[in-house]
Amino acid sequence: MPDDAPLLSVRDLRVSFRTFDGQADVLQGVNLDVPRGTRVGLVGESGCGKSVTMKTIMGTLATPPARVTHGQIMFDGQDLLTMPAARRNRLKGTDMSMVFQDPTTSLNPVFRVGHQMEDIVRWSDRRRGIQRNHKARKARVLEVLEMVRLADGERIYDAFPIQLSGGMRQRIIIGMALLNEPRLLIADEPGTALDVTTQDEILRLMDDLVREEGLSLLMITHNLGVVRQMTDHVYVMYAGSVVEDSPTAELFDNPSHPYTKALLACVPKLDGTATYEGIGGSLPDYTDPPAGCRFHPRCPHATDRCLTRPPAFTVRPGHTAACWLHEPEAHA
Amino acid sequence: MSGNLLELNQLSKRFPVRKGLFQRVVGHVNAVDGVDLTIGRGEIVGLAGESGSGKSTVARMIVGLLTPTEGTVTFDGEDVSKQLGTLAFKRRVQMVFQNPGSSLNPRRSVADALKVPLRVHGVPSSTWAERIRSLLEMVELPATFAQKYPHELSGGQKQRVAIARALAVQPELIVLDEPTSALDVSVQAKVIELLLRIRDELDLAYLFISHDLSLMRNFSDRVGVMYLGKLAEMGTSDDLFLRPQHPYTQGLLASIPVVSEAEEALKPTQRHLKGEIPSPANVPSGCRFRTRCPHAFDACREVAPTFHELSATHASRCHLHDPALAGSAEPTKA
Ligand SMILES: Nc1ncnc2c1ncn2[C@@H]1O[C@H](COP(=O)(O)OP(=O)(O)OP(=O)(O)O)[C@@H](O)[C@H]1O
Numbered sequence: 250m251p252d253d254a255p256l257l258s259v260r261d262l263r264v265s266f267r268t269f270d271g272q273a274d275v276l277q278g279v280n281l282d283v284p285r286g287t288r289v290g291l292v293g294e295s296g297c298g299k300s301v302t303m304k305t306i307m308g309t310l311a312t313p314p315a316r317v318t319h320g321q322i323m324f325d326g327q328d329l330l331t332m333p334a335a336r337r338n339r340l341k342g343t344d345m346s347m348v349f350q351d352p353t354t355s356l357n358p359v360f361r362v363g364h365q366m367e368d369i370v371r372w373s374d375r376r377r378g379i380q381r382n383h384k385a386r387k388a389r390v391l392e393v394l395e396m397v398r399l400a401d402g403e404r405i406y407d408a409f410p411i412q413l414s415g416g417m418r419q420r421i422i423i424g425m426a427l428l429n430e431p432r433l434l435i436a437d438e439p440g441t442a443l444d445v446t447t448q449d450e451i452l453r454l455m456d457d458l459v460r461e462e463g464l465s466l467l468m469i470t471h472n473l474g475v476v477r478q479m480t481d482h483v484y485v486m487y488a489g490s491v492v493e494d495s496p497t498a499e500l501f502d503n504p505s506h507p508y509t510k511a512l513l514a515c516v517p518k519l520d521g522t523a524t525y526e527g528i529g530g531s532l533p534d535y536t537d538p539p540a541g542c543r544f545h546p547r548c549p550h551a552t553d554r555c556l557t558r559p560p561a562f563t564v565r566p567g568h569t570a571a572c573w574l575h576e577p578e579a580h581a
Numbered sequence: 582m583s584g585n586l587l588e589l590n591q592l593s594k595r596f597p598v599r600k601g602l603f604q605r606v607v608g609h610v611n612a613v614d615g616v617d618l619t620i621g622r623g624e625i626v627g628l629a630g631e632s633g634s635g636k637s638t639v640a641r642m643i644v645g646l647l648t649p650t651e652g653t654v655t656f657d658g659e660d661v662s663k664q665l666g667t668l669a670f671k672r673r674v675q676m677v678f679q680n681p682g683s684s685l686n687p688r689r690s691v692a693d694a695l696k697v698p699l700r701v702h703g704v705p706s707s708t709w710a711e712r713i714r715s716l717l718e719m720v721e722l723p724a725t726f727a728q729k730y731p732h733e734l735s736g737g738q739k740q741r742v743a744i745a746r747a748l749a750v751q752p753e754l755i756v757l758d759e760p761t762s763a764l765d766v767s768v769q770a771k772v773i774e775l776l777l778r779i780r781d782e783l784d785l786a787y788l789f790i791s792h793d794l795s796l797m798r799n800f801s802d803r804v805g806v807m808y809l810g811k812l813a814e815m816g817t818s819d820d821l822f823l824r825p826q827h828p829y830t831q832g833l834l835a836s837i838p839v840v841s842e843a844e845e846a847l848k849p850t851q852r853h854l855k856g857e858i859p860s861p862a863n864v865p866s867g868c869r870f871r872t873r874c875p876h877a878f879d880a881c882r883e884v885a886p887t888f889h890e891l892s893a894t895h896a897s898r899c900h901l902h903d904p905a906l907a908g909s910a911e912p913t914k915a
């Protein structure tokens with residue numbers, strides 16, 4: 250496997266759900282790469298399919314009702330979707346980790362932090378087929394607590410989650426995801442409100458870890474500010490497909506898809522010039538989505554053209570937008 | 582000032598800390614510690630500050646969900662400290678919470694949810710249907726939504742119902758505790774626009790609590806920044822966001838994630854705040870912010886700073902504004 254191939258590469262991923270109202274075609278051909286040692290962001294509004302994408306990658310999507318109808322998920326050169334279940338399970342518990350940045354669901358209030366973390370080490374060891382005693386497992390836990398900059402490891406090991414501050418709990422959750430020495434970290438940020446300083450501190454920590462531990466990061470969020478601060482490359486998702494992807498700085502300097510522009514316009518700006526128009530309409534019903542570009546019913550630039558689904562056109566090197574406005578001929 | 586709708590005077594809340602088998606009181610948490618705040622009619626006042634700084638506790642005292650330990654609340658010129666939880670006062674002050682899902686009863690239709698406050702406040706039942714129709718119209722939901730149940734609504738729609746419910750009794754002040762944190766930016770934009778329109782139409786005042794400081798900058802007329810139960814700085818949105826004076830405010834603003842270089846340039850260049858907010862059960866001596874302050878000097882350990890009026894609208898609680906004390910210390914950079 251050449252080292253310049255992405256660690257994770259999702260190709261034309263399509264996922265449908267069986268629902269009461271019929272078949273919901275949620276993912277409509279998602280393409281996404283996470284090159285080694287980089288930080289990649291996946292942004293989009295609630296319901297656009299970020300978590301379905303992530304769960305499909307992690308193999309935690311319940312099938313049924315979900316069905317992967319098409320596509321590949323290459324991890325380190327192997328297709329996760331076709332490999333034997335046992336092998337995939339092993340990968341899931343060792344080479345990739347999830348961070349749900351929601352302390353209330355990730356930490357059990359009735360067990361001590363150390364106990365919960367050691368459990369994870371035990372599970373990950375079992376998946377790898379190794380065995381360590383309590384002392385060695387505890388050593389690993391303390392090592393990780395230090396990695397996430399929790400100074401007083403011994404005390405935290407014995408603490409219950411409630412005895413720790415929100416920021417400390419966030420660090421522990423990140424630590425839990427590092428226990429198995431993953432190569433890919435997937436962080437799914439919830440909509441809950443962290444204060445700006447805690448958020449900032451956690452983002453910096455993740456950033457340091459990615460660099461120091463040579464991790465690759467896939468960060469899922471609907472906070473565009475966080476994406477701008479934290480990632481090297483961004484994928485913008487709308488209604489089940491990637492509508493724009495670009496190096497991060499370039500995306501914010503030169504947003505090209507009408508959806509990306511509309512989304513950016515909704516973010517209140519620090520210069521006090523907010524307008525509150527929002528985006529007219531709402532996400533489509535996945536059991537009966539619009540033909541062609543799924544954004545066209547809400548798009549100010551929509552034409553008949555948009556009834557045909559646009560491919561990803563190159564806007565600049567490394568920057569694509571799936572919108573007919575960017576069809577090369579249109580510029581000539 | 583006579584024109585104020587709401588005046589908080591040295592408002593404080595102390596929670597007992599209990600321990601052990603017999604739940605003995607072993608200390609106190611000064612969640613809110615002497616807050617002075619005014620809100621004018623039709624004014625939007627924001628409260629910012631890190632998690633645990635006491636914002637929600639202030640809000641909960643105003644709407645009568647918590648009883649103040651000390652201090653007074655004046656509403657429309659009248660001392661209402663003793664009436665905070667009463668029906669008569671609740672009619673004038675309503676609250677909208679962060680989580681639109683959990684604040685609505687899943688087994689109650691939208692119409693039923695809106696009837697509750699009407700019934701409680703003795704609005705004649707003959708007018709309910711008409712009232713519900715106009716409330717839905719006010720929050721821009723189709724009249725057919727009256728028959729819907731919470732699970733049929735999106736997050737933004739639920740929040741509109743929660744706002745309609747707050748409006749049902751024609752309050753003068755609505756406390757908004759993170760009303761849009763659970764919503765997408767596009768939905769948030771529409772809810773904020775709605776809140777602004779209602780404010781203009783009904784001359785409502787809002788107390789607005791949020792961690793989204795960019796939103797606060799746009800939405801609020803004035804903003805107070807809380808730290809460990811006390812206001813550190815208070816001013817107009819322009820005062821605070823263009824000319825932040827308290828080192829804590831500067832640190833907070835430096836951490837805001839923004840989406841453009843132009844905004845980046847507006848953030849204070851100060852280093853990011855280090856360390857954690859201390860426990861409110863164990864507040865540092867002198868200035869409570871000194872343990873994290875990049876400018877702290879000797880006096881900060883010994884003397885608690887008072888508010889310094891920097892202009893008619895702008896005040897900051899920091900020794901750096903006191904030439905006698907700060908003479909040798911380095912000045913703050915705005
Ligand atoms: N088990 C399921 N059955 C039916 N539909 C589902 C199921 N899981 C997800 N969906 C649908 O897939 C769509 C995408 O959901 P997903 O959870 O991926 O959104 P998201 O982008 O993660 O949103 P959020 O930002 O709110 O987390 C939604 O319309 C959702 O209703």
Ligand SMILES: Nc1ncnc2c1ncn2[C@@H]1O[C@H](COP(=O)(O)OP(=O)(O)OP(=O)(O)O)[C@@H](O)[C@H]1O
Pocket residue numbers: 444596597610611612630631632633634635636637638639861
């Ligand atoms: N019922 C209670 N009993 C004991 N302590 C409490 C109680 N309610 C709040 N506190 C404490 O009071 C302090 C202030 O809490 P509050 O909820 O007002 O903070 P906040 O500024 O609203 O924070 P956030 O941004 O996280 O919502 C915290 O230290 C909190 O733990």
Ligand SMILES: [Mg+2]
Pocket residue numbers: 299300301
């Ligand atoms: Mg999700």
Ligand SMILES: [Mg+2]
Pocket residue numbers: 636637638
């Ligand atoms: Mg709160």
